[in-house]
Amino acid sequence: MILTVLFSFFLASEPHTIGIIVFDDVLTSEITAPAEVFGMAIKEPELKGWQVQLISVNDHLTVRTAEGLKIQADLLLSQAGNVDVLIVPGAYETEDLRKHAALIAFIQKQPGWIASNCSGAFILGQSGVLDGRRATTWPGGEPDLQRLFPKVQVQSQVSLVVDGQRLTTNGGLVSYEGAFVLLAHLSNRKVTQKVFEMLNGQRRLSWEELVKFLP
Numbered sequence: 532m533i534l535t536v537l538f539s540f541f542l543a544s545e546p547h548t549i550g551i552i553v554f555d556d557v558l559t560s561e562i563t564a565p566a567e568v569f570g571m572a573i574k575e576p577e578l579k580g581w582q583v584q585l586i587s588v589n590d591h592l593t594v595r596t597a598e599g600l601k602i603q604a605d606l607l608l609s610q611a612g613n614v615d616v617l618i619v620p621g622a623y624e625t626e627d628l629r630k631h632a633a634l635i636a637f638i639q640k641q642p643g644w645i646a647s648n649c650s651g652a653f654i655l656g657q658s659g660v661l662d663g664r665r666a667t668t669w670p671g672g673e674p675d676l677q678r679l680f681p682k683v684q685v686q687s688q689v690s691l692v693v694d695g696q697r698l699t700t701n702g703g704l705v706s707y708e709g710a711f712v713l714l715a716h717l718s719n720r721k722v723t724q725k726v727f728e729m730l731n732g733q734r735r736l737s738w739e740e741l742v743k744f745l746p
Contacts, residue, residue: 546580547717550614552651553604554588554628559596561620561648564706565713572714572726586611588634597623608633616713617641621649621669621702629657644716646709649702656680664694669702693744707732708741715745 549569551562566583573581587594587604594602617638628634638645638658647655652668653676655661662682667673667689677685686692690705693712700709711732715723723745724738732738 546578546582547615549581549583549616549618549713550586550611551583551618552588552608552620552634553585553594553602554622555594556597556622556624557594557620558622558649558702559598559600560704561651561702561706562596562602562618564648564704565618565646565710567730568707568710568714568726571729572718572722575722575725577722578718584611584614588628588631608637611637613640613642616644616646616717618710618713619645619647619651619654620706621647621651621653623650625650625653628654644696644698644713646698646700646713648700648706648709651702652676652699653679655697655699656683661697661699664697665692666694666697666699667692667701668699691744704735708736708744711741712744715741720745 551565553562569583572578573583584606585604586606586608588608592604594604596602635658638655638660645655645660649669650672652666656676656679665684665686667686668676673685673687676683691700691708698709698713700706711723711727714726727738
């Protein structure tokens, strides 16, 4: 009994808060993918105390995605504090979001991992957190990302890029891959592979393909 308790103690990971930005017209898969991966992961004993927060940029908690799905956020941006991981999804248009001073300031003050899916990279680019780092965005959007943010080392023909505590993906289904990689960096491979298999990740890509992005 004592050995079991001690073993669990040493396996336990420091509690983390995963913040996922949401807003009207957000692309559905780019918030549901990380929400599902981390939502399943935090049920594991090793991740006791972890939490996932949906943070609304709008002045209301209920947002409607680009595909028409209504999603209830946990708190407004004005109520949110620092998180251990901040995930910024994409939208078909990000110009207004790039002009959202409170959102940009919120991104800039985050001390830990910052990730984006699809055109969310343009919002990160606006905040300056990708300056001097390698990053990617939706396929075909790389030239515009480079033109608007010349300090970013934009990568083409790749689906996912990790540079320090910055992670960017093409979005869509690749948002799942990004979430698995983030989970591995924050917890361990054992938990990540378990969640990967529970979500049938191996039906889309092999575990070995993900390993090259893992710590």
